[in-house]
Amino acid sequence: MNLLRPNIRDMKGYVPGFQPDDVASWIKLNTNENPYPPSPKVMEAIYEELGADGASLRTYPSASSSKLREAAGELYGFDPSWIIMANGSDEVLNNLIRACAGEGEEIALVHPSYSYYATLAEIQGARVRCFGLTADFRIADFPERYEGKLFFLTSPNAPLGFAFPIAYVEDLARRCDGLLVIDEAYADFADGTALELVKKYDNVVVTRTFSKSYALAGMRLGLAIARPEIITALDKIRDHYNLDRLAQAACVAALRDQLYFRDCCARIRETRDWFTLELTAIGYDVIPSQGNFVFAAPPDKNGKRVYDGLYGKKILVRLLSDPLLAHGLRISIGTRKEMERTLAALREIG
Template sequence: MTDYFRTNIAAMSAYIPGEQPKPGSQIIKLNSNENPYPPSPAVLTVLQNFNSEWLRRYPNAYGEDFRQAASQVLDIPSDWIIVGNGSDELLNVVMRACTEPERKVAYPTPTYVLYSTLTQMQSAELVEIPYGENYEFPLDELIATNADVTFIATPNSPSGHVVSIDELRKLASKLSGVLVIDEAYVDFAQENALNLVQEFENVISIRTLSKGYSLAGVRLGFGIANPNLLSGLYKVKDSYNIDAIAIAVGVAAISDQVYKNTCVAKVKVSRTKLSIDLQQLGFRVWDSQTNFLLVQPPQANAEYLYQKLKEQGILVRYFQQPGLDDKLRITIGTDKENQLLIKALFNLMN
């Protein structure tokens, strides 16, 4: 075959997202950390009344209506906010703006696999530092790398744990490069890193409406950082990266904090119940501040359970990589879905 690709692209493996069943499939989908509840009714109202004139025109290049709405909710100036086609696009924007061959990218592992993919795309130097046995944060090792870009997902996936604000503050104060705090699951957590963004010019918090706001299908994320940092990111952002529909429903969703918080509270209650049920089956369950659980079956037969559950129409996430190949990541579903999962696991294990 003709070699069309750059050397590093030809050599790398593609990022593999969670399985997406066909629409209408009778599947219990607990593998991609989607919210089990529908988006705000205000979002549906926007869609039903959307003016087709805005489909004919290009959208605002900066998602200004959404920036204003997010500014009101977060009490931060709108020019501190950058809007992206999902938070993944913003991770990519940071990488394109801040890395190149011989520049370093560092992060603790295990974590979001896309960081590795983006690093390889840029031919940057990759530095992966393992978490401790119980996910102790490798602060000193990360400081020592002094990478050009350091990724910290908190709450982290697939573990569900959080990195303390004190440790993040120490890290930010020692780095000369950019600290990316990936807060995709922040709506389910007890604290956030917004104050660090205001303290340090080199820190950006990246968030999404996919999890807490039930808008994974829309693709809308945003970053919060000092305008001096955002100025460089805008140079590599696509001109019209956010479509008009995403902006409109994003404004409706983020403005309805009461509905979002109600759904988040229900997920947290279900998370506690599912954790207890799994532990009663003999699973080891890690504490989580997300909408999923990392669990280890008592017989360490995670791949077997993943395959058997899939045959029964229940999708969970299995990672075939060191440190995770004896574990499953399970999204919190509705209480009915969670109980069907528990029943299926009980039958498989007995």
């Protein structure tokens, strides 16, 4: 059909992780969701926002997510003018490309990392440059000066789980002429964050999601932190009512319940480290992870065989289509009980 832009007509489109209808009958470890529910304060806030008869839904929500940006600013130590809220961090990743890269202009990403960046660039008509990784998880052949419009750095890396040291990220920030977008979707499970670099460098943007550590994947919530000039530009592009009322109320409540949040992250980290040791003991090659998942390869390096075996036992993990990753699986960290059952299944599958 020649009504379409050629890049849209010809593109494949991103394939998100499988979301089964009968989710309760699976151990679901394929999209890095949180195995625990969100803070109980979240439910209270949603009901309060709805009111007795749901009348609040008649009127539009705050277009600027003002209370939420204040709550996030307080937590992360930034003025709200440095924060933009997003309908899932995917929304703001998209808008960052739209704001910076015109048709034919270059953006860059690390391979492997979150494959959605390339899809977003394709929609925009931007060119994509891929930087590979060295054996010790540094970026291969990164130029002294990178002149592209934007560079996506996922840290902790997904799907591999390692994190780049902050001093290394800082060096990259100095070498980028365009924006350095640090996707910290998994930073709440990690030992460090690059947030301080946002204050130090005017080209650094940090994005976060509430889908993982705050257990709010179903509400679609994310944010970006950057200089107000960048935030103002992103504000012009987003849908003006991008976050609904319930999502805004839920997120404020989740952010304010730091006790619950910290406990939940600590449990997941503990289970991750235990699972890593156990998997290693049965011969798996596991990359030490700073996220809420591990990338692990079975002794025969046949990810598909193990994926099928787990699938048959109603355990869903992620087999990535990238040939570079076919030797292993990305396994989200569930509850301790779910991971014990997964480990037992892996022992049986052999």
